[in-house]
Amino acid sequence: MLLLIPVLFNGCFKDHCTRTYTIYTPIYKTNDEVRANIRSNPAREISKPGKIYIKGSYIFLNEMDKGIHVIDNSNPSSPKNIAFIDIPGNLDLAAKGNTLYADLYSDFVTLDISDPLNVQVKKILDDQFPFRRYSFGFMPDTTMVIVDWQKRDTTVDIDCNGGGFIAWSGCRTCSFALADASRAAGVSPVGMGGSMARFSIVNNVLYTVSDAELKVFDIANANNPILNNKQTIGWNIETIYPLKDKLFIGSNTGMSIFSIANPFQPVKQGTFAHAFACDPVVADDDYAYVTLRTDNNCRQAQNLLDIVDIANVMSPTLRKSYSMINPHGLSLDGDLLFICDGRAGLKIFDVSNPNDIKLRNHFEGMETFDVIAFNGLALLVAKDGLYQFDYRNLNAVKLLSKIGLKNQ
């Protein structure tokens, strides 16, 4: 009799499974409203710091998908957040002289920053970055721009048998690099960016990479960039880093070296392949330094620093790999390599001997994203804000300042 119970009553009981998650609903403004508001607006607190650019005594810090913070860094011990340039969809930036170039989703914005407190729009080129048309799966029509997202937690019933949410991850780590003033021979000083860059300026040319394309803009007339050339260079392109007459372009599957001896006709010279990973890159005359990391978007790989011998750019070879925790952006100043090792903090290595690099300093307690190190000053973008370190004395590297995030 007891054994009949499951037969008789099984249909009466049903498992109940639920999932609670956040729904994002876009908030729109018209194109005209958005473009009219691209100017130096009152400063706002940093919330989601992204890529960083230094121009003279100013720091231009991307607020992911929102715009650019203008920070007066004339005193690195006391930086001042002085203005915010509203650019919805902005992720990348580069500057040359008094001109700042930025993306607004798929559009390309040129700004006069001669007076950072009174930034002026000089030109907007529509749809230069078509891979940015979509955001969170939405495709606004051409008259509207997504300026924000409304978040709402919701609970739904799911099939206990494994149905429910399937994530679709297609993001790639964004990064852009900018030539620093000392490497861009002569000419108008361009600003300096971190290694996680997609925009890069060399002399009077702006190079941008999308997920598959390399575009070349003539910026001889700084306020009037003109698309000169574009070429498909692969898949899952992530970063670009210039060094003299070379571009180092990182992708999920490797690093490629392009010659820009003819600035408007980049020519691929060599490739260093690696396992599927996200990889920012910096380089000097002899070696390229590539960090590889795994996360939800970088699939299966290891967390490494690869040092690649580029003496023969046609055939770069791995010199040595070093294990890391969660490496992101990096920066090179002489024999000092600064690595943002994600949740493991900032690490400073002496790379004078690539076969045996030495850890000189390790700063923990922050989740690091990108770094620019130049002339004894390191600017570090971390999850909790913007740090500045004085590393002129490696035995006494000191924290100069920190601009924290909103609500911290």
Next chain:
Amino acid sequence: MVKSFLIVIVLFFASFSIAFAQEKEKKSSCGCRFQSVNQIGLIDGSTDTEFHLQTINGLRFGNWFTGIGVGIDYYYVRSVPLFLDLRNYWWNRRNSPFVYGDIGINLPWPKDHGNDFIGQDINYNAGLYYDLGLGYKLGLRNNHALLLSAGFNFKRLSGERKYNFCPFLPPCTETSESFDYRMKRISMKFGWEF
């Protein structure tokens, strides 16, 4: 966490081993005696059908028994129920029907952490556990008996995970989701009491 569960299970099996050695001891002055109930069975629900096993050790007062139980439940997400048990034998005979009720907590002990397309582990949290049912005792010698029982069994687990969500294009955003599992099953058990 797993180590703690194993220690709990070992302690309970040790306790009834000691009790087994003491089973011939006469009733104490409270009129009660030690009793151990050890069961294995099936749990059947809309999502799964799995085995479960339990050991309950406590005191028998006349036709009443109360004890503390621990088990392993393999249904959906493996877990370790930890509960209080109360049962009443209807007749004061070797063979008797009985009614039982268990209530406690269900501690997660997952074999995997819900790895799916996201590839991020789910961290599970404990939830409510209870079981109510009927059974029949077939008496053997010296207070030993075989037990057959069936009833309604409920266990609850919750879980959460955080990950970077990158829908198609940048930026990625850290997001989190949580889950709630309420499992309503029929449990059938075959056991040995002494």
